[in-house]
Amino acid sequence: MIPVQSGRDHTERLELSCDVVVVGSGASGAVVACTMAEAGYDVLVLEEGPFVPYTDYGAMRPSESLRYTWRGAAVTVAYGLGDTPHINMTMGRVVGGSSVLTGGVCFRVPPSILHRWRTERGIAEMTEEELEPYYQEVETAVHVEEVPEEMRSRSTKLFVLGAARRGIEMRPMKRNTEGCNGCGRCNFGCPHGAKLSVDLTYLPRAAHHGARILADCLVDRVTMKGDRAVGVTGRLLNGKHGKPGSEVVVHARRVVLAAGAAFTPLLLKRSGVHGVSGQVGKNVTVHPGFRTIALFDDKVEGWKGAMQSAYGDVHDPEGLTLTSLFIPPAVLAATMPGVGPELMRRAQNVPYLALFGGIIHDEGGGRVWPGLGREPILTYRMARHDRALIPALVRIMGEAFFAVGAKEIYIPVLGAPPLDADAFRAFPFETVKARDIECSSQHPLGSCRMGKTREHSVVDPLGKVWDTRELYVVDGSIVPTSLGVNPQLTIMTLATRIAHRLRETPLAS
Amino acid sequence: MKRLELVGKSDVRAREPVPIGDGLVARARAVAEAMFATDEGPPPPKRLDWLEKELRGFLGHAGSSARFVFGASVYAVTLLGPLVSGRLGGFASLDLEARKHVLERVEKSFLSTPLLGVKAILCILYFEHPDAARFIGANGACLT
Ligand SMILES: Cc1cc2nc3c(=O)[nH]c(=O)nc-3n(C[C@H](O)[C@H](O)[C@H](O)COP(=O)(O)OP(=O)(O)OC[C@H]3O[C@@H](n4cnc5c(N)ncnc54)[C@H](O)[C@@H]3O)c2cc1C
Ligand code: SF4
Numbered sequence: 001m002i003p004v005q006s007g008r009d010h011t012e013r014l015e016l017s018c019d020v021v022v023v024g025s026g027a028s029g030a031v032v033a034c035t036m037a038e039a040g041y042d043v044l045v046l047e048e049g050p051f052v053p054y055t056d057y058g059a060m061r062p063s064e065s066l067r068y069t070w071r072g073a074a075v076t077v078a079y080g081l082g083d084t085p086h087i088n089m090t091m092g093r094v095v096g097g098s099s100v101l102t103g104g105v106c107f108r109v110p111p112s113i114l115h116r117w118r119t120e121r122g123i124a125e126m127t128e129e130e131l132e133p134y135y136q137e138v139e140t141a142v143h144v145e146e147v148p149e150e151m152r153s154r155s156t157k158l159f160v161l162g163a164a165r166r167g168i169e170m171r172p173m174k175r176n177t178e179g180c181n182g183c184g185r186c187n188f189g190c191p192h193g194a195k196l197s198v199d200l201t202y203l204p205r206a207a208h209h210g211a212r213i214l215a216d217c218l219v220d221r222v223t224m225k226g227d228r229a230v231g232v233t234g235r236l237l238n239g240k241h242g243k244p245g246s247e248v249v250v251h252a253r254r255v256v257l258a259a260g261a262a263f264t265p266l267l268l269k270r271s272g273v274h275g276v277s278g279q280v281g282k283n284v285t286v287h288p289g290f291r292t293i294a295l296f297d298d299k300v301e302g303w304k305g306a307m308q309s310a311y312g313d314v315h316d317p318e319g320l321t322l323t324s325l326f327i328p329p330a331v332l333a334a335t336m337p338g339v340g341p342e343l344m345r346r347a348q349n350v351p352y353l354a355l356f357g358g359i360i361h362d363e364g365g366g367r368v369w370p371g372l373g374r375e376p377i378l379t380y381r382m383a384r385h386d387r388a389l390i391p392a393l394v395r396i397m398g399e400a401f402f403a404v405g406a407k408e409i410y411i412p413v414l415g416a417p418p419l420d421a422d423a424f425r426a427f428p429f430e431t432v433k434a435r436d437i438e439c440s441s442q443h444p445l446g447s448c449r450m451g452k453t454r455e456h457s458v459v460d461p462l463g464k465v466w467d468t469r470e471l472y473v474v475d476g477s478i479v480p481t482s483l484g485v486n487p488q489l490t491i492m493t494l495a496t497r498i499a500h501r502l503r504e505t506p507l508a509s
Numbered sequence: 510m511k512r513l514e515l516v517g518k519s520d521v522r523a524r525e526p527v528p529i530g531d532g533l534v535a536r537a538r539a540v541a542e543a544m545f546a547t548d549e550g551p552p553p554p555k556r557l558d559w560l561e562k563e564l565r566g567f568l569g570h571a572g573s574s575a576r577f578v579f580g581a582s583v584y585a586v587t588l589l590g591p592l593v594s595g596r597l598g599g600f601a602s603l604d605l606e607a608r609k610h611v612l613e614r615v616e617k618s619f620l621s622t623p624l625l626g627v628k629a630i631l632c633i634l635y636f637e638h639p640d641a642a643r644f645i646g647a648n649g650a651c652l653t
Contacts, residue, residue: 002513003513003515003516004513004514004515005516006515006519008517008519009516009519050519052521054512056522062633062637063637064522066633067567067570068570071572072572073567073568073572075571075575075626076574077578204511204513207513241524241526242524328647329642329645329646330633330634330642330647331629331632333636334629334636337616338613339543339544339609340612340613341547343545344545344546344547347632348645348646350645350647373574414616415617435619435621438625
């Protein structure tokens with residue numbers, strides 16, 4: 001057994017010391033904790049969320065996973081400013097972070113994006129050759145493999161065929177799985193231990209090498225002594241109903257922030273670390289995501305098969321990625337328009353529905369603001385170019401489904417009725433108000449972006465917060481621009497690269 | 510491979526939920542009764558009792574900002590909804606037909622976003638009931 005402690009099992013103030021404290025146990029924090037622990041450092045991981053053993057997921061309905069492991073039970077919003085939809089922005093809050101909730105999809109950063117990092121952001125070292133060994137290390141640790149065609153759900157197969165008929169090539173996805181049986185509930189925690197999220201890979205390795213993991217522990221701020229980080233303070237969530245209770249004080253020789261793109265900027269600001277760039281909490285990109293649902297005459301039962309298994313890049317217009325997904329029947333029923341008998345009739349069509357999604361390679365425009373309580377306020381203003389891509393994306397997805405005989409399409413527009421092919425083609429998408437468009441995101445990035453100069457970025461290319469000592473950021477917040485593809489593998493790779501340097505850098509005495 | 514295990518007894522499912530106000534739950538129930546009515550009439554009261562219990566559990570663990578967003582959305586729909594559709598009187602006091610009419614109008618009004626939030630949570634919970642799941646043809650296979 002490799003133990004995890006819960007802050008709820010302590011009743012008093014806790015004072016701890018370590019070499020390296022890692023705030024957040026998600027995709028990036030786990031990687032750094034593991035690398036440092038394996039190198040012999042005394043590591044402490046603090047995680048706000050609870051610990052849920054993967055074996056418990058099989059006994060949980062999706063709504064139970066939502067309430068226990070998703071931040072705010074997924075009722076989390078980035079408020080759209082101007083001509084921008086509100087975005088349902090979801091994140092994990094559990095030991096293992098959002099990594100526990102992914103569809104498992106793994107992409108390397110596209111070469112064109114690396115090129116931008118070098119030319120526009122001046123980070124000359126971001127080359128494919130530089131990142132190669134770190135990608136390899138992560139891909140081996142979490143077992144990245146291609147999803148075989150036979151694992152595709154019928155929903156995906158239909159779309160892939162339709163896309164081919166419309167001239168769009170779809171390719172197999174890679175996922176971090178081993179022994180997947182295609183039960184399709186990846187987003188609610190894999191009950192089979194087949195999705196190799198960090199709670200099953202990096203964190204056990206870290207703990208095996210002595211790292212301590214404390215769940216239900218909310219970090220409030222970094223303790224700074226001049227420009228040097230010397231620990232963190234926070235609260236154990238041992239108050240009534242899990243509210244913040246006893247104080248926790250950690251003395252550390254190095255502080256690594258891995259709380260995710262929505263929280264790390266708040267931690268920095270609360271700790272008085274604003275930087276000269278004024279960029280903390282700005283430049284957030286989200287990959288705005290849109291779904292299209294199609295009704296077929298015969299059964300699809302799209303929840304049977306790997307939830308995510310194929311993707312395709314759209315080249316006209318540029319800037320869109322099509323990506324397979326599925327959601328459990330109860331959640332799918334929730335997307336049907338109408339109320340009463342109309343809703344219930346449509347809900348009975350759930351087995352006949354296919355679903356596909358697409359994301360926009362966005363330019364940014366998101367911002368993290370301090371909220372009244374613990375949670376941040378997220379806002380997002382979509383670039384005009386990105387906004388114009390929404391109708392194009394929905395049209396492409398709808399046409400792919402019509403090419404394989406869909407009867408009707410449900411578009412992501414609130415209250416819109418299902419549309420047959422003629423109605424779909426005549427639908428005035430361009431005039432739909434942004435507020436009426438359904439949009440979601442699972443990929444907040446960039447709120448403490450990495451860069452070459454303190455004037456334009458929050459951290460340097462090795463994750464060190466400019467003008468501080470022993471304070472590092474390693475999570476999705478450092479990603480310099482939108483990736484246009486799912487980010488977990490890249491976040492973990494950048495974290496690995498930083499961790500390799502950290503383990504070679506002597507600690508402050 | 511070795512797995513992580515918790516020391517102590519903090520199983521998430523055994524945790525006490527934050528109590529949810531009866532007023533909010535009653536309003537949500539009134540919405541659900543209209544939302545899930547079929548041509549045969551409203552859902553059986555027992556199903557709504559189950560939904561109420563689930564809603565309390567869900568919101569009780571969801572965190573304060575989720576409770577705030579859901580609560581504000583329910584109040585927006587049930588207080589402003591009747592006005593938007595030209596009805597007088599509290600939402601819960603309207604008969605079933607009138608409530609359905611209000612929700613239909615709300616879905617096409619400026620209140621569509623709050624209604625989406627309410628509908629999404631109520632639907633996710635409602636259709637997890639084994640009978641409701643069967644009704645929509647879900648066989649539970651994706652839960653194992
Ligand atoms: C539903 C869903 C599906 C996804 N699917 C995919 C996919 O298929 N492929 C892909 O590449 N990406 C996917 N992603 C995105 C991916 O999971 C994230 O980009 C990645 O996990 C981010 O890593 P991170 O380390 O920055 O943050 P996270 O993994 O989110 O970890 C941050 C952790 O820090 C904790 N924390 C925050 N604040 C504090 C604090 N003050 N004190 C203590 N702890 C704190 C949080 O509770 C959380 O556990 C998905 C995300 C979601 C939500
Ligand atoms: S589809 Fe595979 S990876 Fe996803 S939950 Fe099922 S077994 Fe796990």
